[in-house]
Amino acid sequence: MLPFTVHPVGDSALLAVFTQRIAPEIGAAVAALNTRVLFANISGVDETVPAFASLMVTYDPLVTDYDAVAAAVQKLADAPDADSTAENGKLVTIPVCYGGEFGPDLPFVARHxxxxxxxxxxLHTGRDYRIYMLGFLPGFPYLGxxxxxxxxxxxxxxxxAIPAGSVGIGGEQTGIYPIxxxxxxxxxxxxPLKLFDPAAGTLPYAAGDRIRFTPITKAEFNALAQKEGAV
Incomplete structure (x- = not known):
């Protein structure tokens, strides 16, 4: 596994920090470490929060402490097969109606x-995208x-104001506004998919998963939106 450093975050979390840049191999290392921590059931660990080049691990300070969790995380990373858990995650297909009222900036992107x-x-639909992290909004996937x-x-x-479900490009990344x-x-x-359910707090994807965009027509968009209850 790629090297990382561990730092305390308050009295109930630690941060495993990899080289600070956006890259597929770093995203895969974060995903691998995240998977290992989740499946290890480390005593006192509550939650993991993967990001572009780091993994936060939160824990209950009444059950465990920083030194114990840091040692457990490092042991998981040092295991001989640590990189074997850097799987691609599940593949989630997202239908998208491009251009027109749904994609007003498509002409500019094309000219640029x-x-x-x-x-x-x-080009946008011709490859799968890894979800590096979720942030900014509930369920907003930053895609590499x-x-x-x-x-x-x-x-x-x-x-x-941007409508829910909008797919955009910002710099070197693409993403979806779930709300x-x-x-x-x-x-x-x-x-047209309703990606985030505020009542249930559920999403069809997680950090480490992959997204594949598929083009649909306006008629297909409207039919799916009606099925989703979005119209």
Whole structure:
């Protein structure tokens, strides 16, 4: 497993910090360590929070302490087969209607890339994306693996309202707004799926999983939205 350092976070958490950059091998190492910690059932550990290049592990200080949890995490990482748990996670397919009212920034992304809108769609749907972390909003997936030709700067002035399900590009990443919110990413499409259930707090994916976007027509969008109860 790639090397990392461990630091205390308050009196009830620690942070395993890898090299601070966004890269597939670092994301895989974080996912591998996260899987190991989750399946190890370390006494007193409550939760894990994976990010781009770090893993936070929270624990109950009345049950255990920093030294014990840090030692357990390091032991898991030092195991001979530690990298074998760096699996791809489950694959979640997200249908997206691109362009038009659903993706108002698709023309700009295409012009910025020197491509046609259909070429942008083909590139965006032509690969799987690893979920590096969830953040910003409940269930917002920061996805790695965007084709370099689609790298597009964020909006100079963020929008005050973005519809739930909007799919955007921000710099070197792509992601999905699971709920309505402000935001500054370039919107290229929208999914009709209701990704986040506030009442249940559930999502169809987690950090370490993969997302595959599939293009759908406006008619298919409307039919799925009606089925999802989003209209």
């Amino acid at each position: 890339a020197g491509l046609t809108e259909q070429e942008v769609i083909a 693996g965007l084709d370099e030709r689609l790298f597009t700067p964020r909006l100079d002035t963020p929008r005050t 309505a919110s402000p935001g500054g990413w370039q919107l290229i499409g929208r999914t």
